[in-house]
Amino acid sequence: MAINPINHLSLLHILDSIHNAIVAIDEEGKVIIFNKASERVFNYPAKKALGKNINEVLPFSGLNKVLKTGESHIGRKFKIGDNLYVVNRTPLYYKGKIIGAIGVAQEINELKNIADELENVLALKQTLETILEAGQEGYMVLDLDKTVTHANKAIADLFGLKLSDIVNKPINSLTANPFFCELPESADDIKTEVVEINGRQVVAFKYPIVKDYKLYGGVIKVIFQEVSDLLALAEKVNQLNSELSYYKNELTKYTSKQFTENKIIGNHPSIVRLKEIIKKIAPYNTTVLIRGESGTGKELVAHALHVESGRPGSFIKVNCAAIPENLFEAELFGYVEGAFTGAKKGGQIGKFELANNGTIFLDEIGDMPLAMQAKLLRVLQEKEVERLGDRKTRKINVRVIAATNQNLEELIKKKKFREDLYYRLNVISLYVPALRERIEDLPLLIKYFIEKFNKEYGTNVTGISPEVMDIFMNYSWPGNIRELENVLERCFNLVEGKVIEKKYLPPYILGEELKNKEFPLGQSLTNLLEAYEKELIKAALLKAKGNKSKAANLLGISRQWLHKRLKYFNLLP
Ligand SMILES: Nc1ncnc2c1ncn2[C@@H]1O[C@H](COP(=O)(O)OP(=O)(O)OP(=O)(O)O)[C@@H](O)[C@H]1O
Known part of the structure; x- marks a missing residue:
């Protein structure tokens, strides 16, 4: 088999040095070349392959077909394991006659990876172009030569030009505006300006394009919002902000002014002592039980405790006597949508959660239904609540203050109040004295309410007649300060002069x-x-x-x- 005149040995050396797999057969289909790369690619020793028919060595090589047909196979792909190859198979000619066939295979994994990456980049480019084209914002990109390399239709429209009139054009051929014509100078050179384009004022942003600390150009983004609209909007936001801070201010004034312990009017030793205790215990988280007759100022004391404590949350009052039994749990702990028939859409947050980081004031606690008392006790112990219809527990940080004008000890005996809850609530107990127990404070309280109602009614009442004072001092004030406040308010509705006379008093006070x-x-x-x-x-x-x-x-x-x-x-x- 004389195949060619070239030095056979040196040819084999050359072939072994090539990275591509090369396999050749003679006109009988016997393997005559099987280089080192082929051994690696096909995992077949050259020694065994040489002299064997190619069908035994590589049954799918395709070389026999090339030999038979004389047709080349160019750029055919095949896979071995995870590796992808491209192969060219051609006939071997000598003196115009086919004397064999040769195949050269090249691994193309890397090439494929590059092609895939390129495909991703192209897809990303498409996505970005779509984003830039969608919406009303205008974009243009400038390179270091101040040539527009990219732009979208929105910005072309703004300049009154076609996109093709903008792209690849020097920016100074489109506008002389320095905002557009000057490139950013550094990586943090971001500018925002109101600029005029075609007689229209727009808000424009300019960003640098930076890669590896090197400046590559700039991007200009234009918002097509009429500046006048934006200014009006900004003014509205400003106005709303100042309204909000006004109301916040008023609210703080209201909460701190009306309820601080300074406004617990009274110089009687029992009240002075009460004010001292409020100051002392306010910072602690302990539960407080406030006792005293109706209208003595228990809520005022509770609120003073909250304000003095400095707790950031709200003061939330719950009047236990006013809530129907079946709604109690929902009211205190909240519920999720669909928790029961009649539940609000979206559910509702409970009073305990509302009072988080603040104080919950459970007024008239003696009227809390027994079943609810058990649930309250659990919340006090675990410091977490569960909304009705929800399994999730929520941690809460709430200071609990309860108040009652009832004899809880009696209620415990009658099995209407849980003893364990009583001890849990009664960690600190404050007593607010009845007005008749501190009747010496009456003149001070009258003065306070007269000032308050003068402000409210725009009147100029100076005081009460000595006769009225006498009646007041001898009256038992079962409704306490609330009653005094109501009686005086009634008088303000009737009074004609500057002094409150006996004739303005409600008859029951006169004992009639x-x-x-x-x-x-x-x-x-x-x-x-x-x-x-x-x-x-x-x-x-x-x-x-x-x-x-x-x-x-x-x-x-x-x-x-x-x-x-x-x-x-x-x-x-
Ligand atoms: N020492 C006080 N100084 C000024 N106003 C007071 C004082 N005590 C009570 N008041 C006023 O009297 C009214 C009744 O007070 P408050 O509601 O705190 O009483 P209460 O004991 O909680 O009543 P109830 O047991 O009926 O819930 C409120 O308007 C409150 O501002």
């Missing part, structure tokens, strides 16, 4: 019996009955020393109904 003459004639029966009902309620409260449960008993009505009527007659705070 209910007589027909107390009701003005010529009114409807409903009005007369309501007036009578109101006086009866007041009389019952007087007899029950302000205890609403007792008053309700005396009247033969439920406590809830009494509460409703008190609300109706405006006898509640």
Whole structure:
């Protein structure tokens, strides 16, 4: 098999040095060349391959077909394991006659990776171009020669030109505006300006393009918002901000002014002591139970404790006597959407969560239903709540202050109040004295309320007559300070001069019996009955020393109904 005149040995050396796999066969299909790269690629020793028919060595080599047909196979791909190859198979000619075939295979994994990367880059380019074309913002990119390399239609429209009139054009052929014509000078040279293009004022941003600390050009972004609209919007935001800070201010004034312990009016030793204790215990997180008759100022004390504590959260009041039993849990702990029929869409946050980082004031705690007491106790112990219909527990940091005008010890005996809850709440107990126990404070309180109502009503009342003072000092004030406040307010509605006289006082204070003459004639029966009902309620409260449960008993009505009527007659705070 004389194949060629070249020095056979040196040819094989050359072939072995080539990285590509080279396999050649003679006209009988026997392997005559199987270089070192082929051994690696096909995992077949050259020694075994040489002299064998190619079909035995590489059954799918395709070389026999080339030999038979004389046709070359160029750029055919094949895979071995994870590696991809491209192969060229050509016939071997000698003196115009096919004397064999040769295949040269090249690994193309790397090339494929590069091609894939290129494909990704192209896809990214497409995405970016779509983003730039969508929307109303205009973009243009300048290279270091201040030539526009990219732009979108929006910016071309703004210049009143076609995109092709902008791209690849020097920027100074489009505009003389220095904002466009000057490139950013450094990596942090970002500029925002209101610029005029075609008589239209727009907001424009200029960013540097930086890679490896080197400046490559700049990007200009233009917002097509009429500047006048933007300015109006900014002004509106400013206005809203100042309104907000005004209301915030007012709110702080309201919360701190109305309720700080300075506004707990009174010089009686019991009140002075109370104010001292409030200051002392306010910073601690302990539960406080405030006791005292109705209208003595328990809520005021609770709020003073909250304000003095400096706790950042809110002061949330819950009137336990006013919540229907079946809504209690939802009210205190909140619920998720669909937790029960009638539940609000989106659910509702409970009072405990509202009071997070602040204080919850459980007024009239003696009226809390027993089942609820158990749940409250658990919350106090675990310091976490669960919204109705939700399994998730939420940690809370709430200071609990409870108040009552009822005898809790009695309620415990009657099994209406849980003893364990009582001890949990009663960590610190404050007593707010009844007005009659500190009647010496009456003149001070009267002065305080007269000033307050003068401001509210725009009046100029200077005081009460000595006769009224005398009546007040001898009256038992079952409704305490709230009653005093209500009586004085009533007088402000009637007073004609500067002094509150006896004639302006409600008859019941004068100890008068209910007589027909107390009701003005010529009114409807409903009005007369309501007036009578109101006086009866007041009389019952007087007899029950302000205890609403007792008053309700005396009247033969439920406590809830009494509460409703008190609300109706405006006898509640
Ligand atoms: N020492 C005080 N100085 C000034 N105002 C007071 C004082 N005590 C009570 N008040 C006023 O009296 C009214 C009733 O007070 P508050 O609501 O705090 O009483 P309460 O004991 O919580 O009543 P209730 O038991 O009915 O809930 C409020 O308007 C409050 O501002």
